[in-house]
Amino acid sequence: MPSTQPMIEARGVQKWYPNGFHALRGVDLSVSKGEVVVIMGPSGSGKSTFIRTFNALEEFQEGSISVDGIALSNDLRNIDAIRCDTGMVFQQFNLFPHLTVLENLSLAPVVVRKRRRTEVETQAMALLERVGIAEQASKYPGQLSGGQQQRVAIARSLCMEPRILLFDEPTSALDPEMVGEVLEVMRGLAADGMTMVVVTHEMGFAREVAHRVVLMSEGQIVEEAAPEAFFTNPQHERSRQFLAQIL
Amino acid sequence: MTSIQPGPESGTNQPLRPARPAPESVQPSWAGALRQELFASRTDGLVSVLLILVILAAALGLLRWALAQAQWAVIQANTSLFAIGRYPIQQQWRLWLLVVLVAGLSGVSWGLLRAFPRADRSGEIWPFNDRLAVVLLGFLAAWLPAALALGLPLQLRWWVITALLVTMRCLAGSWGRSLPSRLVRLVPLSWPLLYLFGMVLIAGGLGIPRVPPSEWGGLLLTLLMASFAILLSFPIGVVVALGRRSSLPLLRWSSVLYIEFIRGAPLITLLFLGQNILGYMLPGGWAPDRVWRAAWVLTLFCGAYLAEAVRAGLTAVPPGQLEAARSLGLSMPLALQRVVLPQALRIALPAAVGQFISLLQDTTLLSLIGLLDLLGTARTVMANPEFLGKNAEVYLTLAVLFWCCCAALGLGSRALERRLDPTHSPV
């Protein structure tokens, strides 16, 4: 069960894209240690924009975000510290195609954390074992299936020993039969007490694993509830419309 | 029990078919393939026959000329002029030493490349192409020095050098894996060192007597100019390409200005301009004489075109790559160096090599500003009353020499491309 110690605190976050589009319109969210929060919402509602502000891939103009007690500011050292502690898994995997699977995992720990290569590789093999693809360690990403690639991407994030994992639609680019294997890995992480913020439309996963479901629409959070309550008895008209569409 | 053949009857409850080895691909016979390719229809046949006749006639004519009419004495008498220009005789041991070092290191690198195939591939130590290359090298070593009517001592030197290359290739191929990995990692590093050392050997300094650039010539000068420009234009191209995408306006504008200025003028104009104004532009002593001024112009010229090739490569790397690297905590320089540039440069490689090949050919323009590169040497030789009217022999030799250099560049780049090929990048 999540503790009350906050890992992510977002207060009144406002974001405009350079073309003037108001993408986030005062978003508040707090995520406790060990909590799994699922963010849902229609396309274009600002889900990706929101979770990408947590590790400064997107900047915001007003409001405040602090991650693991460090306030996000323009100070580059803060940003790098936060990024080291915050893993991110992308919809398109974004594995480095010119490196082998093992090198994908060990790159950041070796060049950023300055750890010994042999030691990192032992840890990387253990992680690959955990996500079930140890035998692919010396292959290149282009030689793996989508599900395998996404599991490598998760292992790559874990290799930095993050305290928070962000997932942006980790299964939407996968063929249906590969979705299960990726969700299985995520379930395992949640059971181990990892703090996770997951943008996904996988209802089963949300019901079973999430502690809280958040619905975004037009750059705002319109409903925040426990999964059972959210799926069986949504309070907001927007939520009902959205659920009607994805069910 | 595992059966290779699928069962003859197939019902709904049959077990799934087990895997079986791929069928032997049927190679059509030589004659069959030839007929298919050349004589598929009547017009095809007619065109083929005509073309074969034309090619045969041209080849026969060239061969008859080369063997019966051509007087190769003009080449034989001037081998050393074509190779190194007026490099002083007493100092030529330095060039021989350089050739020996290059041959040795080439052999070692070649062997190690085969001993360490890519992590995901199993490679043969002696693939067919390598065996072919060794046979070709042996033939060249035996035939070329004799055909050029070199004295026996010189012939002997070329045999020894070729033998050294092949021996190193064999040794590195067989024992490379048992070398300590520290030593193996030194090999790529030793190439730039050898280049610097070679420069010292050629130009002098560090205690050995100077040979001024005005005495370099022929193939030596051509290769020196081309390699200097290629090596230095590479970092320039990368920096300018990054500068062009930078968010600092001054850096971006100066990059654009540089690229557009260079690309807007023909090389020959820049070469003449360089002879006149480069002395004022570069810090004192950097472009002291005509050869070095020309070298800098070639470098800056090649750098601008290379920057465009690299920029195309940078654009082709998906933005997600940089995002992934940054979100793992890599700083901007690290992300560029470890993630973005390796991919961008691989994409830019074919365009860059095309640029290098045309640069190698553009070095012939140096003869127009009075330098004795290969073409400049050829023109002095042809102007010599003793060899009047031997233009065909000289130009053919030049063409073959350039063709060999460009072919080597092309082969090398294709091998590099294959080695760096990430099979297929995820979308």
Ligand SMILES: Nc1ncnc2c1ncn2[C@@H]1O[C@H](COP(=O)(O)OP(=O)(O)OP(=O)(O)O)[C@@H](O)[C@H]1O
């Ligand atoms: N670089 C940009 N410039 C301008 N507008 C942008 C930019 N990126 C995104 N947007 C807009 O911001 C809004 C939110 O985008 P975002 O990608 O966060 O949506 P999302 O909820 O993740 O949608 P999806 O489910 O399709 O991924 C969209 O309307 C989008 O058009």
Ligand SMILES: [Mg+2]
């Ligand atoms: Mg999105």
